Amino acid sequence: MPFSSYTGEKPLIYSLTQDELKEWLVGAGDKAFRAQQIFDWLYVKRVHSFDEMTNLSKDLRQKLNETFRIDPLREITRQVSQDGTVKFLFQLADGHAIETVIMRHNYGNSVCVTTQVGCRIGCTFCASTLGGLKRNLDAGEIVAQVLMAQRKLDEEGERASHVVVMGIGEPFENFDNLIAFLRIINDNRGLNIGARHITVSTSGIVPKIYEFADKGGQVNLAISLHAPNTELRTKLMPINRGFPLEKLLEACRYYIAKTGRRISFEYGLFGGKNDQPEHAEELADLIGDMLCHVNLIPVNYVPERDYVRTPRNEIFRFKRILEERGINVTIRREHGSDIAAACGQLRAQYAKETAG
Numbered sequence: 001m002p003f004s005s006y007t008g009e010k011p012l013i014y015s016l017t018q019d020e021l022k023e024w025l026v027g028a029g030d031k032a033f034r035a036q037q038i039f040d041w042l043y044v045k046r047v048h049s050f051d052e053m054t055n056l057s058k059d060l061r062q063k064l065n066e067t068f069r070i071d072p073l074r075e076i077t078r079q080v081s082q083d084g085t086v087k088f089l090f091q092l093a094d095g096h097a098i099e100t101v102i103m104r105h106n107y108g109n110s111v112c113v114t115t116q117v118g119c120r121i122g123c124t125f126c127a128s129t130l131g132g133l134k135r136n137l138d139a140g141e142i143v144a145q146v147l148m149a150q151r152k153l154d155e156e157g158e159r160a161s162h163v164v165v166m167g168i169g170e171p172f173e174n175f176d177n178l179i180a181f182l183r184i185i186n187d188n189r190g191l192n193i194g195a196r197h198i199t200v201s202t203s204g205i206v207p208k209i210y211e212f213a214d215k216g217g218q219v220n221l222a223i224s225l226h227a228p229n230t231e232l233r234t235k236l237m238p239i240n241r242g243f244p245l246e247k248l249l250e251a252c253r254y255y256i257a258k259t260g261r262r263i264s265f266e267y268g269l270f271g272g273k274n275d276q277p278e279h280a281e282e283l284a285d286l287i288g289d290m291l292c293h294v295n296l297i298p299v300n301y302v303p304e305r306d307y308v309r310t311p312r313n314e315i316f317r318f319k320r321i322l323e324e325r326g327i328n329v330t331i332r333r334e335h336g337s338d339i340a341a342a343c344g345q346l347r348a349q350y351a352k353e354t355a356g
């Protein structure tokens, strides 16, 4: 398997769903109900070691120590923006660096997590894909990001209420770990993040959209669309060659029918490329009949690429055209514009520094 997860000697305890933990406990000669106690220590009390789990026997604590790792990610740097956005750069056990972001909204705090070290999808506007894909994260490494963010929020008496799977990587390329991650953070004995408060974003891996509709429960789905026709989408996102727009939208309709949930289309505005009134009209023709929402994203400048920002008045013009066609639209608020907050920027900076 070229893009496997980390296979160090001991797995992270955070990779186990409560059912898997029960199975392990029974196999280890203990009681299944202890899984609840362990979840409570890990995700509610948020302890740092198995030895702190004082309602477990010494013997069980020792077995846990021998079998699992509990040490979370090592924090390399943390940047805090004036708007409260916090961007972490974490180091994994094998030395790779990943990014996690806390964003503040009026409805709560959301944590944006990474699912892969790098990415191989090759979207032309994205810094995260420049170094290719190194490996998948395992479920525990994704869970640990939410936990670390929650520990930071604990200092403020706040809670991580929402999770967005929109960080580095294509989550549907790491599907099994993604599903395990969703189960673990959704567990009401653990972090208890409601499915409707979780959003997974994909570049459009069509077969996985069907699978996600079947297995993802009420978790929200966002599609990185970025273009109103297949030619333009292929230019911006080479993945459109393998999974063309028409097939992508068919899969989206299936998700909506299956879950009854509204789908989000992410549409980055790239100056002069996809942000003109005719593009807005074409987009409305394409998705106007769907239960959907469009999130317009004024693009972040990527130093390695030649994309420029769409002027403010043109962003609003684009929005107005969609609204006049009855489509629900928002403009994504920028988070942490005074720090390296665009996806992949902090990691890319770190890679340069450590290489040089």
Ligand code: SF4
Pocket (backbone or CB within 6 Å): 119, 120, 121, 122, 123, 126, 127, 128, 129, 167, 168, 169, 170, 203
């Ligand atoms: S935008 Fe997402 S899917 Fe596309 S290359 Fe970047 S990380 Fe990968």
